[in-house]
Amino acid sequence: ILNVEQSPQSLHVQEGDSTNFTCSFPSSNFYALHWYRWETAKSPEALFVMTLNGDEKKKGRISATLNTKEGYSYLYIKGSQPEDSATYLCACSSNTGKLIFGQGTTLQVKP
Amino acid sequence: EAGVAQSPRYKIIEKRQSVAFWCNPISGHATLYWYQQILGQGPKLLIQFQNNGVVDDSQLPKDRFSAERLKGVDSTLKIQPAKLEDSAVYLCASKQGTIREQFFGPGTRLTVL
Numbered sequence: 001i002l003n004v005e006q007s008p009q010s011l012h013v014q015e016g017d018s019t020n021f022t023c024s025f026p027s028s029n030f031y032a033l034h035w036y037r038w039e040t041a042k043s044p045e046a047l048f049v050m051t052l053n054g055d056e057k058k059k060g061r062i063s064a065t066l067n068t069k070e071g072y073s074y075l076y077i078k079g080s081q082p083e084d085s086a087t088y089l090c091a092c093s094s095n096t097g098k099l100i101f102g103q104g105t106t107l108q109v110k111p
Numbered sequence: 112e113a114g115v116a117q118s119p120r121y122k123i124i125e126k127r128q129s130v131a132f133w134c135n136p137i138s139g140h141a142t143l144y145w146y147q148q149i150l151g152q153g154p155k156l157l158i159q160f161q162n163n164g165v166v167d168d169s170q171l172p173k174d175r176f177s178a179e180r181l182k183g184v185d186s187t188l189k190i191q192p193a194k195l196e197d198s199a200v201y202l203c204a205s206k207q208g209t210i211r212e213q214f215f216g217p218g219t220r221l222t223v224l
Contacts, residue, residue: 004153006153032211034211034212034213036215042217043114043215043217044154044202045215046212046213046214049212051211089154091153091154096166096167097142097144097211097213098156098159098167099144099156099213100156101146101153101154101155102153103151103152103153
């Protein structure tokens with residue numbers, strides 16, 4: 001696993017807007033894809049771990065999809081709230097558990 | 112269940128000084144990771160332990176960084192001497208068995224002046 005890319009780097013939305021981020025990764029030697037939410041001064045919190053092509057996972061207003069053949073994952077937030085403001089990290093893992101992270105997408109939700 | 116504990120939370124030192132960070136993983140988690148997150152970048156793995164043995168330290172700058180996990184529980188990461196480019200957040204994470212999810216501590220924010 002060489003490089004994990006996330007876009008956009010930052011995002012400012014209004015409360016109530018829906019938004020989505022992209023994570024791109026090499027499709028060869030794929031093992032698992034992780035999404036984390038990292039709020040300032042807190043621990044990164046695991047949102048999803050996905051392994052199968054076509055996987056879709058949901059937690060409240062947040063959902064994620066995975067396409068291992070083309071090497072991308074989308075994270076969606078429906079009806080953004082100020083408490084969703086955080087940096088969202090995606091990472092690919094190898095079979096040893098080593099995580100290769102993207103640079104993150106920082107989301108700011110304005111009330 | 113208590114989470115991953117790290118201390119200190121913040122540290123400011125001058126270049127060429129030494130610094131040490133401590134991590135206590137979740138009880139029963141055999142695998143422990145140290146990551147370095149430089150501003151604007153994603154976290155990068157420095158070292159991975161399985162119990163008290165090193166699994167991967169390929170990206171650890173061994174001329175100045177060292178880490179140990181002597182009893183297979185808590186771990187210490189040391190930098191000696193520190194450089195300006197070591198300013199970063201140092202994250203500790205732990206994992207149980209074959210479960211994929213890693214649990215992270217709050218990190219130590221290091222500023223080197």
